[in-house]
Amino acid sequence: MENIEQKLISRINEHAAPIRIMHVCGTHERTISKYAIRDIISKDVQLLSGPGCPVCVTPAEDIDFAISLAKSGKVIASFGDMMRVPGTRGSLFDARSDGYDIRMVYSIDDAVKIAKDNPTLDIVFFGIGFETTAPANAAALLREVPENFSMLTSHKLMPPAMEILTEDTIVDGFLAPGHVSTIIGTYPYNSVSERGFPIVVTGFEVLDVLLGIAMVQNQIESGRSCVENAYSRCVNVEGNLKAQEMMYLVFKKIDSKWRGIGMIEKSGLALKKEFEQFDAVNVYADIYEKAQHEKKVSDIDNNQNEMWEGCICAEILTARAQPAQCPLFGKRCSPKNPVGPCMVSLEGTCYNWYKYTHNK
Ligand code: SF4
Known part of the structure; x- marks a missing residue:
């Protein structure tokens, strides 16, 4: 007797026609790669990987600014994977090897603790990630934060990037990211589906991904494009309202640069004026200006996508x-x-x- 996974694979393969489904989530890519989902479904159903990795889309100039801060004597607190991503002049990890004080943390709370434990040091937390991580960072700033703490904010918002991808990429439908959707809900994807693109909010088990693929396929077959939810055990229409409220108490939407893609309107978050005393760009404006200037004159080792030569x-x-x-x-x-x-x-x-x- 076929189990549910086999039934879904059979359904996908029996109805296979040439389509391209994009996910925008690093965890989806992990499930797809780890369980060889591309190999077990028809080659006609192409699974594309979009900009779903937060450290990948963090602009090189933000990494360069973090390194400049470290070189000016500030302590940088960063997630471990962010430390290894190269900017235009090396990575935070390289800077740490050169003797600068760069510490790996698992959350903003770790960085706040470093600041509290070391009142004579200036701690800068490198805040990156999508809608999934922004609420926790906002919550920390709404609690008591010491004066020697600030944040380099490089948060990104996923729906505006998906809209841009519909213009530049040949894609027929999307698997929307489960983690992001637990925060924002399903409704922000309406603006993408209204452009004629089926969207299915999808979880991270093999079964979830297969179900998401079959549901996108089903919408395409029936000529529909709407937002459907294949991850209803965690995601609802409106999302986590408390998390959204905290996020927008602290942050405001801004046009933002995505590494490898460029500027996308209203696709990033910056600290609101009420929190400017924690905004590293404001607190260390002189270092920021200098880093910006150095970037302008060092375009020889950079290009408009901010990738090293040969890297695609x-x-x-x-x-x-x-x-x-x-x-x-x-x-x-x-x-x-x-x-x-x-x-x-x-x-x-x-x-x-x-x-x-x-x-x-
Ligand atoms: Fe990927 Fe090539 Fe860039 Fe390495 S150099 S990250 S393999 S695109």
């Missing part, structure tokens, strides 16, 4: 190429020695392809 992460992040098409993949670039951001994190497409498909 910009194409990977927009599904215009796959990791195996990169000449550096598995040669000069590996998880041990990442050349581009997509090879650094557990959520990076190149990382997952290397870990689960390379040499197999």
Whole structure:
């Protein structure tokens, strides 16, 4: 007797017609790569990997600013994978090897604790991530935060990026990210589906991903494009209202630069004026201006996608190429020695392809 997974695979394969479904979530890529979902469904149903890895889309200029702060004597508190992503002049990890004080933390609370325990030091927390992490960072700033703490904010919002992808990428439908959707709900994707793109909010088990694929396929077959929810055990229409409230008490939407993609309207978060005493760009405006100036005059080692020569992460992040098409993949670039951001994190497409498909 067929189990549910086999039934879904049969359903997907029996109804297979050439379609391209994009996910925008590093955890989806991990499930797809780890369980070889691309190999068990029809080749006609292409699964594309979009910009779902937070450290991959963090602009190099933000990394450069964090390094400049460290070189000016500030303590940088960063997530571990962010430390390994190269900016235009090396990574935070390189800067730590050069002797600067850069500490790995698991949350903003760890960074606040460092600040409280070390009142003579200036601590800058590198706040990155999508709607999933922004509420926790907002909550921390709404609690008591010491004066020697500030935050370099580089949060991104997913729905505006999906809208841009519908313009630039050949895609027929989306698997929307489960984690982000627990916070924002399903309704913010309406603006994407109204452009004619089926969207299914999808969880992270193999069964979830197969169900999401079958539901996108079903919408395409029946000529519909709407937002459906295949992750209703965690996601509802309106999302986590408390988390959204905290997020927008502290942050405001801004136009934001995504590494490998460029500026996207209203796709990022910045601290509101009421919290400017914690905004590293405001507190250390002189260092920020200097870092911006240095970036302008050092474009020789940079390009508009902020990728090193030979690295095609910009194409990977927009599904215009796959990791195996990169000449550096598995040669000069590996998880041990990442050349581009997509090879650094557990959520990076190149990382997952290397870990689960390379040499197999
Ligand atoms: Fe960039 Fe490495 Fe991926 Fe190539 S394999 S696109 S160099 S991260």
